[in-house]
Amino acid sequence: MGKLVSKYIWESPVRITHWVNFLSILTLSATGIYIGSPKTLALTPSQYIMGWVRFVHFVAAYAFTISVLSRIYWAFAGNEYANWRSLVPYLYKEGRRNMKETFLFYTFFKSKPPHSLGHNAMAGTAYLSVFLLYIVMIFTGFALYSEHAPHSLVRTLFGWQFSLFSNQGMRLTHHCVMWLLLVFAIQHVYSAWLMEVTEKNGVISSIFGGYKSAPTKE
């Protein structure tokens, strides 16, 4: 292996949307768990605890939605590492090879993962599912939100889902997908740590600064 150089991988929209997602998912999960199963915290009816929790939930939901839409835009406008193609490695030959080798690494059949500058092939595949879950959360979330205004634009845009789900089914879906995303977050942090220590390419610091270390010949 030749000399290592610093290479700019994650452009600022990728990093910003990543951290907005991180903060909003944490906020949405914490407030969402309270909304779904509240505890009596108020002493008098003049307090506004549930009111504020719901307000924070809705503001975070808008931040999250804008962030996800921006990232989807950047999947078409950004550099090759941000491109949507890295989320569907199984569509091209090199991606399929990378997927196989990464899978063998995760299952201990190989000691080194294949070198990749952007997402590794398995991660890209996972992120596509995660983005689909994001979309489910945004759609079911706005549909539930629109219940307060049955004649509004939001209701027109998202209310059609009530012909797919019962109201209770929609709330259950919104709830279960939250848990799936939290499970993903645990796995995501672990995988980042694993890559950091095995590949030694600075993957963890790259999501802060954007740079990864890369061999000169590549």
Place this chain on the structure above:
Amino acid sequence: MDKTKEEQLDNQQNKPLKEPTIWEEKGISRRDFIKFCTAMSAALALPVTFAPKIAQALDEIKRPTLVWLEFQDCAGNTEALLRATTPDVATLILDILSLDYHETIMAAAGHQAEEALNGVLRDQKGKYICVVEGSIPLRDDGIYCCIGGKSALSIAREVCGNAFATIAVGTCASYGGIPAAAPNPTGAVGVKDAVPGATVINLPGCPLNPDNLTATIVHYLTFGKLPETDSHGRPLFAYGKRIHDACERRSHFDAGQYVEIWGDSAHRNGHCLYKMGCKGPETYHNCPTQRYNMKTSWPVASGHGCVGCSEPNFWDTMSPFYKRLPNVPGFGIESTADKIGAGLAVATAAALTAHGVISAVKKDKDTDEKMEN
């Protein structure tokens, strides 16, 4: 005593000005009549300036005919009607309307009753109003509900299909209701599904609030058309607002004060029933403002959460009635989404820890091997 005198005086004062109206002949004072018209304009969410217009329309009434059909029902809506808030006036509305056929309260029976219905169909085609109570079974050619040898479906096709309009009262007539709950053995549906060609307005509820029926009829008599409806065919004046937004316990919801167990101090103090499975946040009806039984009460006021009885398929889609979330299908009945989700998170963390330990051991081994080489 004073009030009676005043009313008499009122009537006396009115007499020289105007011929006694049909209302006065029936013993209803002008004052009570105007009060009723004002209450109706309020129920219809109209500005109070409409009260005189309603009064005028009701004064000039031309006896439209009403027939009331009962199919798969419990007669609960008939019961509710007989206990209407303003019985004098509301009953009068029905007198005025010429209630020519109602199986539960009509005097005629058998062939005489059938003849009354046939007479309406013959003479009033396209002009009468039909009220339907109860769902209509479709399975096995509709044999599960037959009246006078005819299936509910064929009666509904004939009577609703030839009516000026059909008012489906109660959730069964509107959407199938309890008879249509899974597994729906009789294939029960609401009127609109059974007779798609008919003009149907739905007044769901279990039972419907008779004030809303009176208001719908008053709207028809005043404006000559049916009130505007939402996507479920319900008039907006009665079903346009969410129960949660007009609920008297709402301040406790926003504050964060919840009933945890039936009969706890929060329950006794009238706090929010959200955690007891109240479906108010997702249901639309004017129960909190219009209330039932002489405006006495409604379920949430009496300490029971809303079960969403005015929503389509409520028995299947609003249950469990006493929990916020349904159970996750395929798991045991005690498994909530949260327990499963938390379990999954812990299992993932454990699996990844194991993976991490193996990776670390393996890496040490690799490093040792390298050093040996």
